[in-house]
Amino acid sequence: MPDRFTARLRRHVRTPRQKFVATAVTASVVLGFGTYGFTRLTTPENRSCAEGVARPLDSAECIGVNGSGHDFGEADLKDVAESIRAENASLKAGEYVTVAVLLPLTSTDSGMRVKVLHEVQGAYAYQRRANQESNGQRPTIRLVLANTGQGNAHWRTVVDRLVAMADGPDRLRAVSGIATSSGEMREAVAALTHAKVAVVGTTITADDIANGPGRKPFPGLARVSPTNSDEARALANFGRVDAAKALLVQDTRSGDHYVDTLKAAFAQSLKQAPLEPQEFTSAPDSTQEGTTANTFVNITHLICDTRTETVFFAGRHTQLRQFINALGDRGCVDRAFTVLTGDEGSYLGADEKLDRKALKKKVTVRYAALAHPDAWQPAPGRQIPRTGGSPQAYADFLADIAKAAPKDRPVPLSDGQAIIAYDAMATAVHAIRQATPEGVAYPSKEDVGTQWPQVKGSLRVQGASGWICLDNYGNPYNKAVPIVELAQDGSPRFVQTAWPEGRPPTSTCLPPKKG
Incomplete structure (x- = not known):
């Protein structure tokens, strides 16, 4: 064993x-x-979301360009994305060119999400008009959605794709959208225009995302919204503000082109103001609450120590809302204050965190809007300017936006976003068709952006937001600026139209020579 x-x-x-x-x-x-x-x-992970759209390795967002009905995971965009798909599918091969709407479609900021939806709806409404109700004009227009992601973080990926589409069978001939005056969008506009792709900005208002005398950093850029300087001039012309009783409250965070140029424009209007500006510093992402609410409590105390009656606010909408809320809880409740600001005020009406009670405590909030549904609609006691826009152009828009939306879900118009996006598409289509030689199906990409200096006089665009008469640098001349006031329930109420030049343009709408 x-x-x-x-x-x-x-x-x-x-x-x-x-x-x-x-x-x-x-x-x-x-x-x-x-x-x-x-x-x-x-096996590599399949990160595709749809044709032309994928999730980057460092992101869960669907980034890219699509015109075949993809909604980028945003339920609110589903209906309009499907409408765009159907319109695109009806176009005949060889007869269309492509226009892209470049936006942060997957933004998590509630105000931006509303803005994005309304801009896409406005763009689609004009695509439909251009293809179905323009007396057979050619080329027809294919619309695609281009998502740069939260904070426009993926702009480079999308811009590279758009540049490739301009040279390929998509025949991309213009990019609209460009909804924020941010550093990322400034770089995106520079990259597109230097690749000879025409760009039409919707709501960019920063003075330094523009061309001007002696400088053309963005060759081929046009805008349908006034600059921050023009907004400030229009506000000043409207308000007849006593600088001795005015104060500037401004964000010190640099690199935000909207804020930087707005505070410079306000400072120019307040040269005679006796006091230095009151300052705050927003979070790196201005859509975040940060600690600025605490700062505004202190600032309102200091405002009560002054003779101030009018406050010019240079900051984004989150901080604007915090400031108004703090002003509602000020100690000197017996005194009345008027807050004047730029077009970021248009977000306030839909901001659920706005304390509506503050508006009942002698706090008046007015802002320079980019568009408003009452600006060109006749109403009892309201005088419509004889130049600078027309009720008929706005009536055409109303008919188009009604046809473009489901009958049970009309597009809200009070924030002006659908109106201004519609006008941007109208301007893009105008240039594309003006640049198309007789007997040729579509223009070269280089020729579209050269049309901007001729968009004036009798060749102006009859915009729903007002006449779009561009100067030689692609900027709107003396564009109508609706002054809007927040009613006590937070809803936006049209006050009157103001003008950067102090009065409406002449009937010829020809910009004067610049020195």
Whole structure:
């Protein structure tokens, strides 16, 4: 009988036949049950969302360009994305060019999400008019949505794709949208225009995302919204503000082109103001609450120590809302204050965090809107300017936006976003068709952006927001600026139209020579 040590050794030492059987069993286990894991390790993850759209490695957002009905995971965009798909599918090959709407479609900021939806709806409304109700003019227009992601973080990926589409069979001939005056959008506009792709900005108002005398950093850029300087001039002309009783409250965070140029424009209007500006510093992402609410409590105390009656606010909408809320809780409740600001005020009406009670405590909030549904609609006691816009152009827009939206879900118009996006598409289509030579199906990409200096006089665009008469640098001349006031329930109430030049343009709408 072998001793116990020998028996134990036999249990651990395998014969060649035993080794073969053990290897075969192990292999069968791996092949039978481990194939899925092995495949996952060796096969690249499919990060595609739709045609032309994918999730970057560092993001869960669907980034890219699509015109075949993809909603980028945003339920609110589903209906309009499907309408765009259907319109695009109806176009004949070889007869269309493409226009992209470049926006942060997957933004998590509630105000931006509303803005984005309304801009896409406005753009689609004009695409439909251009294709179906323009007396057969050509080329027809294919519309695509281009998502730069939260904070426009993925603008480079999308811009590279758009540039490639301009040189390929998509025949991209213009990019609209460009909804924020941010550093990312400034770089995106520079990259597109230097690739000779025409750009029509909707709501960019920063003075330094523009061309001007002696400088053309963005060749081929046009805008349908007034600059911050023009907004400030229009506010000043409207308000007849006493600078001795005015104060500037401004954000010190640099790099935000909207804020930087707005505070410079306000400072220019307040040269005679006796006091230095009151300052705050917003979070790196201005849509975040940060700690500025605490700062505004202190600022309102200081305002009560002054003779101030009018406050010019240079900041984004989150901080504007915090400031108004703080002003509602000020100590000097017996005194009345008027807050004047730029077009970021248009977000306030839909901001659920706005304390509406503050508006009942002698706090008046007025802002320079980019568009408003009452500006060109006749009403009892309201005088419509004879130049600078027309009720008929606005009536055409109303008909188009009604046809473009589901009957049970009309597009809200009070924030002006659908109106201004409609006008931007109208301007893009105008330039595309003006640049198309007779007998040719579509223009070269280089020729579209050269049309802007001719968009004036009798060749102006009859915008729903007012006449779009561009100067030689692609900027709107003396564009109508609706002054809007927040009613006590937070709803926007049209006050009157103001003008950067102090009065409406002449009937010719020809910009004067600039020095």
